[in-house]
Amino acid sequence: MGRNISTMRQEINAIIERWQSFMKAMHAEDKQYMEKIIEKAKRHTAESSYSLEDPLEAVILSVLIEMERELMELEKKCSSQ
Amino acid sequence: MLVSVEVQKKAHLFLRENGRVRSISEEYFPEILLYDEKGISEKVLEFDYPGILEKGRKKFRTIFGEYDGYYIKTYSQSFFKLSSMVERYFNYYLVDFYNVDIRLPLRYISEKNFNYYDYKNGIPDFSGIEIMNFKRHTNYYEYSGREYYFNDYLKLMDTVIDEDPDIIIMEGADSIIPDWIYESNKKGYDFYLGRMPGWNVIREKEYFSYGYTYHKEMTYIPRGRSLIDPQTSFIYSEGGLFGVLASSAISSLDPSYASRSTPGTLISSLEVSKALRNGLSVPYHKSHPEREKNIETLIKADRGGLVYQVRPGLYWNVSELDFTSMYPSIIVKKNLSLETVNGKCKSYETVPELGYNVCIDKKGFLSYALEDFLNLRIGIKRLKKNMKSMEGVDKAFKWMLVTSFGYTGYRNAKFGSIEVHESINAYAREFLLRAKEIVEKYGFNVISMIVDSLWVSGLVDSSIIEEIERVTDLPIELSDKYYWIKILPMKGDISLGIPGRYVARGMDGNYKIRGIMLRRHDTPEIVKEFQNEALEILKNVKVPADTEKYDIKKIFIEYKEKIETRDVEIKKLLIEKRVNRYPWEYTSTNPSKQVLEEFYGKNVIYRPSEKIRYIIYSEKPLKAASEGSDVDYSISYYLKILRAAYDEIRLI
16 A cells, blocks of 8 residues: 555665665775674664654664674673683 | 345335245435535535436534535436536535435435344344355256256246245356346346346446456346355355355345455445434545644654564463454544544544544544444454354454454545544554553563564463553453464574564464465475474474474484485475566576476467466576476475475474
């Protein structure tokens, strides 16, 4: 059925596509970081669809959350060693 | 008990009383109603056309209140012709018309407050209805041991008229009856199956839905009784005879029409009939365009139900909670209707997220119309556990209720608007999140949420269910418990799960399976066989410790060896695909194209939507040959598929 506006998922995919073309122009050794960021950007689409309006806010928040998670997991590992 | 109605020159009612059928004829003069704010409709007094009996001023009620408008009284036969003449006279849009696009039998029985069938203890009672069920064979119909060959339709007609049933069930009737009528006309016979000579006709129609164009042939309906063709009836195929009769009872449509209608037509007929029965006139094109809204509200409002991002993995002891008929319940409980959402009144409730105001000091019509129906369905859902006959009724009602929500967003919906549609969604998201909060408060983890159901890790008890019901004021049930659920990852990205791909082992002994290879049409039989056999073993797994004991690796190796030693029948390796292009339209050389070209070389053209079957004989490059070709299958390709099938269902 017809929708008035594109969905959050479509908007986020558009941003990721943009980021992927950005990645093409990057130095080969830096690409791995960008790849990880793109992966992190997609993690919280469902929650964003529910509450956020700006897809850019959604992807950046998603990356931040996933980084925080990694950070905490690393801290846990270090303190247990 | 009313069994059939038709309105031609007169209204004919067929009633079954004490086992006998009685027919009543009555004059019926339907009215066209007009109203506009500027007083243009006054000009109708100057309008003249054959078929007008009376015209003048008239006060009539609509869901928005009373209007001081005009009416034209006509003969029932000239009604539709005349209404389109009046529309043209007013240039279609200057004036609002009421009650002009309602099927006359529906309108007649609603205005006179007749009902199809009776209700006993609040549920429809179908005892006493006479049914003739013709069993179809290749070239004859069978009824109570007698055979009626397709060319001997006069014998069939005699039997029908002798038995005088209220309902005929005849598979393929819609395609064979036109031929019978054509031939009997040519030979000069008077062929009919009704209680009066002649036929009623449903005109042919073409319509467009979800990207496909559909065509419905002209259909002949006997007069004074109903004819159901299982081949053309969605409701019959879902809910059987009782499903058709119950939807007929609830929508006030003749069973012939009810059986050929979509659930959407049934639910809108129910609404129209409810309005007429309450003395409310029904608008033709409602003049209620989408309200202006700013971009933020638009973005917030144009969202569907809430879907949670699931994480792939294996979960133990899972409870599934489902809101019962969530969307219709919201319409009823939150008083949503065309005239109450952003309507004029004294006290309001505000829709979450969107800020729309919903009147609460008067009952909304849509909410009123669905309330009894919803309660009836909840009652029947409870009954069907002990009463087999109610299963079909429940299924038919379920479809109607599902449609009742979507229909509110349709531009021609009589009693809904896009704002109603958006409000339902907004409430649904709100309530699903409240349920999630309650579940989490008690220390459970929510694995997945989709629109009206939640999967919770752990076994939820009834006190939590009661709390959710108290807070949301909506009925929710603990519908299933599972020993384990395996949620599969998305194909492109293995770290994301999707709600539509899982294997769940129910505590009731059944599996609930979605989206694995077993369920796909293009999976070779051998792989399906493997998954079925393996799942049978996995049925024994109830706690994590069982996984070692009931490992399916053995079965996997068995099948792997079968494939490696070519110990598999060719027909079990066939891959079935529905073609969606002509061979020359493909841009990549995939198996479908290869097979189509192979056929094309033999002057056989497969059209899009037809099915082909092929076998893969080389993996790199991928090469396919049609069914029956003399090739050796590619071991590596089929091992790859088997491996993927194994990965889908393995627990360790």
